[in-house]
Amino acid sequence: MAKMIGMSRGIKLEWLDKTVDLIIEGKNEEDIKSELNEYLSFEIKSATNLRKSREILMNIWVRTADDVEEIKEFAIELCKRECSSRRVAHWCMMLITYPVFSDVCSLIGKITDMQEKFKTGWLKQKLFDFWGESSTLLHSxxxxxxxxxxxxxxxxxxxxxxxxxxxxxxxxxxxSLIAMTIIALNDKAYYEVSELSSIPQMFPFRYSISHEMLHNSELFALNNFGGKVVVTGKD
Structure with a gap:
């Protein structure tokens, strides 16, 4: 996927929930766009800001790239079955849609693994090192x-x-969704099983991905590489 900034508006959890609900109801892209316009208009009065917010929601849940369609379908099924899982589902979809979101989360995850607090000045400087300094990145x-x-x-x-x-x-x-997302981010060609439970982009979540879960799942492939068990997605 092309490296883009794109996240120019703050996004609320309930807006993402609404978008997923429309998908679950079987709405097509144009219907979802229209209903989001109406839904968001109660909170966002600026036509420009409404459009930007709607487009971010559409990019995350509707206009997904072909190579992450399986993750999207899995995430939607998870949202159908377990409302409490929606936070994880939205998070994973944002990570694979917006590289800048992934980079921000990675930086926060790394620093909060070492210390309790972080400052926005430090975060922005680190992002400038990755992306180059720009007003667009600062705003995002x-x-x-x-x-x-x-x-x-x-x-x-x-x-x-x-x-x-x-x-x-x-x-x-x-x-499983977290593991699928980590592999899809393509930061590494493969992961040792133990690595999957300590990925910085997943910093808000406490979880433990076991060898047994991966072995029993049809979603992953386990291989021996250099004397270590590593995991990849199944082709």
């Missing part, structure tokens, strides 16, 4: 932090300072 970073706050993934401390919050993942289906 603020909106992503706003999204993370609305998700309950981070909380404000002092001005410009945050700490991460965590949620326990309780179902094997959620763990």
């Amino acid at each position: 970073t603020d909106k992503i932090l706003q999204t993370l706050k609305q998700f309950g993934a981070i909380e404000s401390l002092e001005k410009g300072e945050y700490k991460a919050k965590t949620y326990e993942v309780k179902s094997e289906a959620e763990e």
Whole structure:
């Protein structure tokens, strides 16, 4: 997928829920677009901001790339069965749709693994190193932090300072979706099983992906590489 910034608006959990509900109801793309326009208009008065917010929602859940269609279908089935799993499903879909969201989460996950707090100035400088300095990236970073706050993934401390919050993942289906997403991000050609439970992009979630779960699933392939068991997605 092309590297794009794209996340120019803060996104609320309930907006993502609404988008998924429309998909589950069997609405087509044009109907979803129309219904989101009406739904968002109660909160967003600016036509430009409404359009940008709607397009982000559509990109995350409707206009998905072919190579992640399996993940989307799995995530939708998870949303149908377990409403409590929607936070994980939305998170995974945002990671695979917006590389800048993935990079922000990776940086936050890495630093909060070492210390309790992080500052926005540090985060923005690290992102500038990856993406190049631009007003678009600066604006997007603020909106992503706003999204993370609305998700309950981070909380404000002092001005410009945050700490991460965590949620326990309780179902094997959620763990499977997390593993599928990690592999789809293509940060590595393969992962050792133990690595899957400590990926920084998944910083808000406490989970443990077991060898047994991967072995019993039809979604993953386990192989021996250099004397270690590694996991990939099945072709």
